[in-house]
Amino acid sequence: MKLDTIDKKLINLLQEDSKRTNKQLSLLLNLSVTAVFERIKKLERAEIITRYIAQVNPKKVDKSFIVFCQVKLIQHSREYLSVFESEILKLDEVSECFHISGDYDYVLKIYVKDMEEYREFMVNKLTTIKHIGSTQSSFMIGEVKNSAKINV
Amino acid sequence: MKLDTIDKKLINLLQEDSKRTNKQLSLLLNLSVTAVFERIKKLERAEIITRYIAQVNPKKVDKSFIVFCQVKLIQHSREYLSVFESEILKLDEVSECFHISGDYDYVLKIYVKDMEEYREFMVNKLTTIKHIGSTQSSFMIGEVKNSAKINV
DNA sequence: ACTGAAAATGTCGAACC
DNA sequence: GGTTCGACATTTTCAGT
Numbered sequence: 001m002k003l004d005t006i007d008k009k010l011i012n013l014l015q016e017d018s019k020r021t022n023k024q025l026s027l028l029l030n031l032s033v034t035a036v037f038e039r040i041k042k043l044e045r046a047e048i049i050t051r052y053i054a055q056v057n058p059k060k061v062d063k064s065f066i067v068f069c070q071v072k073l074i075q076h077s078r079e080y081l082s083v084f085e086s087e088i089l090k091l092d093e094v095s096e097c098f099h100i101s102g103d104y105d106y107v108l109k110i111y112v113k114d115m116e117e118y119r120e121f122m123v124n125k126l127t128t129i130k131h132i133g134s135t136q137s138s139f140m141i142g143e144v145k146n147s148a149k150i151n152v
Numbered sequence: 153m154k155l156d157t158i159d160k161k162l163i164n165l166l167q168e169d170s171k172r173t174n175k176q177l178s179l180l181l182n183l184s185v186t187a188v189f190e191r192i193k194k195l196e197r198a199e200i201i202t203r204y205i206a207q208v209n210p211k212k213v214d215k216s217f218i219v220f221c222q223v224k225l226i227q228h229s230r231e232y233l234s235v236f237e238s239e240i241l242k243l244d245e246v247s248e249c250f251h252i253s254g255d256y257d258y259v260l261k262i263y264v265k266d267m268e269e270y271r272e273f274m275v276n277k278l279t280t281i282k283h284i285g286s287t288q289s290s291f292m293i294g295e296v297k298n299s300a301k302i303n304v
Numbered sequence: 305a306c307t308g309a310a311a312a313t314g315t316c317g318a319a320c321c
Numbered sequence: 322g323g324t325t326c327g328a329c330a331t332t333t334t335c336a337g338t
Contacts, residue, residue, distance in 0.1 A: 017204065018170065021332060022332070023331085023332075032306055032307080034334085037334070047209055049209075051169060052170045052204060053170050053205060054203075055204070060153070096300070097297040098218075098293075098294065099295070100291065102291075137254075138253055138256070145249040149205075152208070183324095185314085186316080187323065189315070190316095193315095
């Protein structure tokens, strides 16, 4: 699907705040309410906008200990990869997991309450997964930018 | 604020799909529409739910080249940190940036079109920032999990 | 893409358990 | 804390042009 300037603006606006009403958007974009409505539906149908979510403040829900954990497997056979990946999907603490190039195979973003809970997670969950070679954890000290936005 | 089981369920549901209507939520939670409405307002007022956003498919908007870039500064003085951080905020390609412990100081999540655009970004934007010691880029090969969710 | 109108939801007060 | 009821405002949705 081809996107014009208005589509791009609309996508950016909805990535910042999806609770804006079509009326508000229509004013920002100089369109009618219906035109906005139709553009959004088109973006949804084209799966350019995939979903709408609420964002939660980790500090207020006892998940302020945030860790980036890199994982290396002992081998890179298809089987090892898929065992690891399907186990990761089951772990609630893991919010994101990406297969990456470089020294390590995966990077995980993990939300827990504190170091103790992280230790529990590592010992009883993550490192019980088969075929893990090594891991390296980086703890989040501060959040500089967390836009969750792809600027188009 | 103290959260009961229903609050937690509600938070998880809204993190998965914030477009659910209060009516749908009321059925899922065995509450009245009004009760759902009031709980959500309370969560918003308490800033437990901070905002609502649309998620975009990077492949459909020409941003399928995703990079985790770790950055090390040459020194850790307050001044160097804040110069770096304020420069990062200006870069549209950087969706997320966190200050982390460990070998590197920061990790960045970057969305661009392709390797060429990434090279442009590195040469003309990122590495022109003062006080950067070294960087290390990991390219995303695959997405295993991208829930953007904090399970409570 | 627009206008206009119907249908669905959101919002909130009141009375009550 | 929870409920139902009711009413109005707002928004979504869709015909027709």
